[in-house]
Amino acid sequence: MNPDDPRVQRTRDRLRAALLSLAARHDLGSVTMAAVARQAGINRATVYQHYADLDALVADAMDGAVTHVARCAALCPLDQPRDRAPEPLVDLFTHVADNAVLYRRMLSGQGSARFSNLLRQRLTEALAERFTAGARPSGFDDVPVTTHAAYLAGALVGVVAVACAEPEPPAEHARDAWRLLVPAR
Template sequence: MNPDDPRAQRTRARLRAAVLDLATERDLGTITVSEVAKRAAVNRATVYLHYPDVDALAADAMEDAVTEVARAAALCPLDAARDRVPEPLARLFAHVEANAKLYECMLGTQGSPRFSARLRERLTGELETRFAHGSRPGGFDDVPAGVHAAYLSGALIGVIAHWVTTAGPTPPTEAALAFWRLFRP
């Protein structure tokens, strides 16, 4: 199968839309390949031509979300005041709120390990690259940049996961400010 073929691209788009649609209805761990195939109007064999399982499909479907989170983290000014949320972080939490059901599905207890790993990997990479170019908060020179980036990635993902799965109806500006205050003590 040629992934550049327009038919393959259309099929993958339908599969991604189907799994995300199903994920808004129930836990990812309960979604079967047969249900995705039915929702996408393809047969099961077609699903397996493109993805080994539902988790891989869901992780691919959330790639835009991974990009959004990584981009926001990379754009966040690290020297902003502690009591004022930087705009990229505010936009990130607004994005998560707008897609809360999907983030809850992907980061919750029945979520996608591939999505979590991909998000953490991408976010860590973005931050590590940023740190290598001199944009690193002061006071951490005794910690390797990769460890620092991994720590911040885990913290942000943990806050997002907590917010969408257990924190209740906290407005995104409050959630973003809480994270920022943890980041900038």
């Protein structure tokens, strides 16, 4: 199957949209490939030609969101004071708040392990790239860059999971996350 074929792209677009629509209304653990196929108006066998399982479809459907979250995290200026979250981090938590139902379902116990792993992995890569380019907080030279990035990525995924479940404004979640991510001076 040629992924550049417009028919393949249209089919995958329909499947991603169907999954996101179902995930917004139902716990992800109750969504089946058959339900996605019905929602998309596509034969169930066709779904499996495009995605091996529901987790693969979830990861693909949430790819844009994961990219957005990783980009926001990587754009944070590290010299920002602890009491004022950087604007990219506020943007990240605003995005999470705008999509809270979906994030809550994706990161819940019945959610997608592949999604949470993808989110953590992309965050780790974005942060490690930034750290390697010289934008790393001081005081961590005794820890490998990738370990430092993975630690922060895991913490950020945890705070995102809390943020999509609690009603505080995105700016407050961003401020709290920033206080945890930036060492006290």
